[in-house]
Amino acid sequence: MPQFDVHFFSSLIFWEVVSFGILFWVLYKFAFPPILEALETRERKIRDSIEQAEQSRQTAEQRLADYEAKLSGAAQEAEAIVADAKAKAQRLLEENEQRLRTESERIQAETAQEIERERRKALQDIRNEAADLAVTVAEKVLERSLSDDDHRRLAREAVQAVAAGESRK
């Protein structure tokens, strides 16, 4: 095999070492540091960006949760207000009904009493009137036929009768 031709070994090794050394020095000096730095900068940037994005996401989620909580709180509050108003309205309604009922009952009762009183008064009046009338008529009828004694007796009787009627009632 030509690779085992010892004649070239020395020059191959020598130039290999030299060229490797040159390449190493050049890359070490000029290429690796900036490229590695660029890599690291980018890595850092990406990591930072991701972290920032994560943070933003968390903030946004927090805010969303807050708003949702507020929203549901508001909804609950509104519900409570509505329920409260309903209950109040119901209570007012019932109170009014109650009041009206008692009022009407009271008026009814008063009216009935009034009517009764009026009725009694009217009856009394009629009775008195009737007695007077009877007395007057009787006087007219009996004016000539009855003596003074008769008059007195009859009047007494009439008075008694009226009194009895009065007391009967």
Place this chain on the structure above:
Amino acid sequence: MENPLHPFELHTIVPLSLFGLDVSINKAVIMMFVVVGVVTLLLTKARSSGSLIPTKLQSVAELLLEFIRGMIHETMGPDGMRFFPLIATLFLFILFSNLLGLIPGAYTVTSQLVVTGAFALGVYTLSLLVGFKIHGVKFLGILVPSGTPAWLLPLMIPIEIISQLARPVSLSVRLFANMTAGHVILGVLFGLSISGGLLIGWLPFSFTVALYGLEVGIAFIQAYIFTILTCVYMGDAFHLH
């Protein structure tokens, strides 16, 4: 038919000598220069636009370096980043040697056992040095796997020594053999397709097309294997069980 090993032959182009040592320039050496130039160009161009939003070239370079960084983190942990320049250079050198060697007419530097051997030996020696520097004499404990009963030690220690010594050998031979074999097969199939003529030659030729794709994959995989094994050996030196 042409000798399929012919492409691996080297010929001195510019004879040079340094302190009596033959350092003549040949095709493989020129390829090394090309590799150095291409990698340097790629990475310095990628760097010049080191903006946050990468250009395409920057993306490629960053992808490669990120890949190596991931490899180091997995095998050595974050401490291993000290060796990043070395391991990245190694990876890029081998990767581009493999890839550029696939260009017809070019020479695959890594198909030379001396080249891969020098890399493997250098890396292995470095891992030993690092190990002894960090752990001192205790680093010899690498020869005793954790949980070995005492009476097994006379057996285990020679086995572990052999396995340790096999590391650079397997490392270098794997890369060299893969590169050589791939090119030999490609060469053989090309030879067949040419000598077969139009009548039957299309068949081996279509194989070469498929194999070429495979070779590109192997170029990556072998560079990766070489580098990750380097990382593993370094990691062993770092974190003694």
